[in-house]
Amino acid sequence: MKIVLASGNKGKIKEIGKLMPNDEVIAFKDILGDIEIVEDKDTFKGNAIKKAKVIYDELEKKGYKNHLVISDDSGLTVPELNNEPGIYSARYAGENASDNENNEKLIKSLKEKNIKRTPAYYTACIAIVYQGNIETVHGWMHGEVIDEQSGNEGFGYDPLFIPKGFDKTLGQLPHEVKKEFSHRSKALNLAKKVLDVII
Numbered sequence: 001m002k003i004v005l006a007s008g009n010k011g012k013i014k015e016i017g018k019l020m021p022n023d024e025v026i027a028f029k030d031i032l033g034d035i036e037i038v039e040d041k042d043t044f045k046g047n048a049i050k051k052a053k054v055i056y057d058e059l060e061k062k063g064y065k066n067h068l069v070i071s072d073d074s075g076l077t078v079p080e081l082n083n084e085p086g087i088y089s090a091r092y093a094g095e096n097a098s099d100n101e102n103n104e105k106l107i108k109s110l111k112e113k114n115i116k117r118t119p120a121y122y123t124a125c126i127a128i129v130y131q132g133n134i135e136t137v138h139g140w141m142h143g144e145v146i147d148e149q150s151g152n153e154g155f156g157y158d159p160l161f162i163p164k165g166f167d168k169t170l171g172q173l174p175h176e177v178k179k180e181f182s183h184r185s186k187a188l189n190l191a192k193k194v195l196d197v198i199i
């Protein structure tokens with residue numbers, strides 16, 4: 001199945017490609033070039049649906065007929081930080097912030113509250129748009145965030161996130177560990193079940 005991914009996040013594109021080896025996952029930019037999508041909804045689900053629909057409609061304008069688009073809106077929630085960064089995870093340290101800038105901002109927020117380690121969880125919402133149908137699925141991964149970066153595996157906040165049942169960050173753990181039970185893997189496994197039904 002040819003799937004267009006409505007994401008510009010290289011870490012996600014890589015992870016989703018690995019999680020759907022039997023499908024051809026194409027990043028939308030490879031077909032449509034750069035398209036800025038304003039993520040102005042107040043939930044992961046709202047932003048995921050918006051991203052998938054914008055790309056689905058743009059493909060339709062280009063004459064695509066039987067295309068299928070998936071998107072991922074995801075982020076990290078830290079209850080002790082008033083549920084920050086949440087849906088603002090990609091721009092916690094400001095518009096176009098790098099992963100490192102976002103991580104440094106999170107470390108600063110933890111230190112301001114004298115927090116060295118506290119529960120946190122990732123949420124991923126995957127939206128699927130196909131022949132006018134819109135479906136969404138979610139996945140969560142629980143653990144803790146710490147106030148220093150460790151490791152270079154994964155992307156985003158992974159170097160600060162210790163998954164439940166482990167004592168290392170996702171930055172230190174091999175990708176196979178994250179692939180087993182990340183928020184994105186769980187959501188994609190559900191998305192595959194939806195794809196089996198709607199296609």
Ligand SMILES: O=c1[nH]c(=O)c2ncn([C@@H]3O[C@H](COP(=O)(O)OP(=O)(O)OP(=O)(O)O)[C@@H](O)[C@H]3O)c2[nH]1
Pocket residue numbers: 006007008009012039072073074075076089090102122154155156157158159182184
């Ligand atoms: O360490 C992480 N491991 C993960 O597995 C993960 N999943 C999401 N995130 C964070 O949440 C933002 C998503 O924001 P987001 O869903 O708007 O994506 P994005 O703007 O980066 O790309 P796009 O998919 O919107 O094009 C990302 O930038 C990351 O900071 C993660 N961090």
Ligand SMILES: [Mg+2]
Pocket residue numbers: 039090
């Ligand atoms: Mg985004």
